[in-house]
Amino acid sequence: MGGSPPRxxxxxxxxxxRLAGPDGVVPPGARLVVDDATxxxxxxxxxxxxxxxxxxxxPEAPDAVDVSVVVPVRDRPAELARLLDALGDTAPGLGEVVVVDDGSNDPDATARVADERGARVVRHPVSRGPAAARNTGAAASSGALVAFLDSDVVPEPGWLAPLLGHLADPAVALAAPRIVAWTGARSGVVSLASTLASNARKAPSSVARRAVARYEERRSSLDLGARPAPVTARSxxxxxxxxxxxxxxxxxxSGFAEDMxxxxxxxxxxxxxxxxWRLRYEPASQVAHEHRDAVGPWLARKAFYGTGAAPLALRHPRRVPPVALAPWTAATVTLLGLQRPWSTAAAGAVTLAATARLARELARSRRRDRSTDTDTQRLRRHFAGTARAARLAAVLAPWGLGGAVWQAAGALTRHWWPAAVAGSLVSRRLRRATVAAAVAEGLADWWRFRPPGAGPLDAATHVVAHRLDDLAYGAGLWWGAWRHRTVAPLRPDLTGKAPS
Structure with a gap:
């Protein structure tokens, strides 16, 4: 049992x-060596x-010489110098580095930084955006593998080898590292001049900027966590x-969509x-990113991310719903949201019925035709399998309901907050639900990502930053939906089925 979504x-x-230990039990850390077709x-x-x-x-991973690095940049010579310095130290032997100057106001500065570090420059006379710059760089390069790196990142030692290891599998098209926060001192691989210049620009000088910097270090939209995973929609x-x-x-x-x-x-x-193709996320590889910490630009970036939901929903139907629930969890969450004694009791009844149905399905999936078994053996197997299925369903059903409540709380305070605020003006129950979701989900998020020794003040600033993050993203989402004249990114998916 595991995976995302759970199965x-x-x-x-x-x-x-192949997986079990000497006792015949498959341990959590079981290893499988691939040595034949089975x-x-x-x-x-x-x-x-x-x-x-x-x-x-x-052992059959591609070599660094097979990699062409493409760096899109516009008016960031210091950041570009920092990145190229880090590349030279952390990934020696690269096939080539192509810098795409996307309409910089001072192209000579970009060219000088690249030339001093052995990188080749391709220039757009006017800015065409990062997607077009990446495509131009890919077309101008020749490696069998293309590493796209933004100019505001700093690869950490050992970042390339884990990604190359995944590309040893011919079915894997893409491998991505974990994006962590750049603190100015995570590694000693960049030049002192570029480090000092970067730190001078980004040193938080106010309480608000320090709070944003702490929040981004834990909850950046770019950081997808410490566990490896396949990359697939709605997981x-x-x-x-x-x-x-x-x-x-x-x-x-055709590369990146240049109209996005x-x-x-x-x-x-x-x-x-x-x-x-298979796609892999590999946190053993880490690349640091210089996050925004000034409140205004930080909120503007979050809103900008939100505007991308509408075009994504139109191009990839059912892959970006605010919530994706099975019918029974949707009904249960709705009943709980009514905040009535009868609706709470009804939610419990729906959950019990769903658990019983799940237990029957799990028991049915375990049945095998054992023609040589005696009637007594078949009866014993039936009861043992039914008991196991009931225990498993008793875990999975509450797990699914908890996930549904978490999704609903997140959507209420992020994707749907404009509607929730409007509804709260006329509905006391919706007002209670929205406030409870804002506080409870924020504290749960802090608890999940809190550093050791963090106290109430840290929790309060985290919740405030988390709510501002959601407000900005939600505002961008609604603006994008209005611009594209669609409600697709606001519509929940209550089918309980994965998109085709």
Whole structure:
């Protein structure tokens, strides 16, 4: 049981034998060595389901010389120098580095920085946006693999090898590192001059900027967490940002959508997945990013991200709903939201009925035709399987309901907050639900990401920053929906089924 979304797999005895220890039980840290067609098929099943992950090393991984690095930049010579210095120290032996100057006001400064560090420059006379710059760089390069790195990132030591390890699998088109916060002192691989210049520009000088910097270090939209995962829509890692990507050239096709000023990376990821490629998120590889910490630009960036939901929803139907619930969880959450004694009791009844139905389905999926079994053996197996299914359903159903409540609270304070605020003016129940969701979800988020020793003041500033994050993103989402004349990014998916 595992993966995202969660699922239950029933393994054949041969598969269990490949994974089990001496006691016949499959431990959480079980390892599978792929050495024949059967083990390869099992590995593909487990990794596609997200219940197992490939180790980020492989003796047949491509070499660094096969990698062309493409860096889109506009008027950031100091950041570009910092990135190229880091590349020279953390990934020696790269095939080439192509810098695409996307209409800089001072192209000579960009060219000088690139020339001093052995990078080749391609220039757009006028800015065409980062998507077009990446496409231009990819077309001008020749490596079998293309690493896209934004100018405001700093690769950390050892970042490239884990990504190359995933590309040893010919079915994998893309591998992405974890994007962590750049603090100015995470590694000693960049020049002192570029580090001092960067720190002088970004040193937080106010309480608000320090609070934003702390929040971004924990909850940046670019940081997808410490656990590896397959990348697929409506899962724990539904996308990876274009700040740092390693892509197989043959899979890249037309590249990034140049008519999308935002979310072009999500669009590319989902098109690759739709073409049948596997995509991997690998946190063993880390690339630092210089986050915004000034409140105004930070909120503007969050709103900008929100505007990308509408074009994504139109291009990829049912992949960006604010909530995706099974019918029974949607009904239960709605009943709980009514805040009546009878509706709470009805929610409990729906949950019990759903649990019983799930137990029946799990028991049915475990049945096997055992013609040689005696009647007594079949009866014993039936009751044992039914008991196991009931115990599993008693875990899965509340787990699903908890996830549904979490989604609903998040949508109420993020995607739907304008409607929630308007409704709260006339409905006391909606007002109570919105306030409770804002406080409870914010505190739960702080608890999940809190650093050791954090106290009430840290919790309060985190909740405020989290709510501002949601307000800005939601405002951008509604603005984008209005501009594209669509409600697709606001519409919930209550089918309980994955998109086709």
């Amino acid at each position: 239950v797999l029933h393994l054949a005895p041969g598969a269990v034998a 083990s390869a098929a099992l590995a593909r099943l487990l990794t596609d389901a997200g219940v197992a992950h490939p180790e980020p090393s492989h 724990r890692v539904a996308y990876v940002p274009s700040a740092a990507l390693l892509v197989r050239r043959e899979a890249l096709g 000023p935002v979310a072009e990376d999500v669009d590319l990821v989902w098109r690759l997945a739709g073409d049948g």
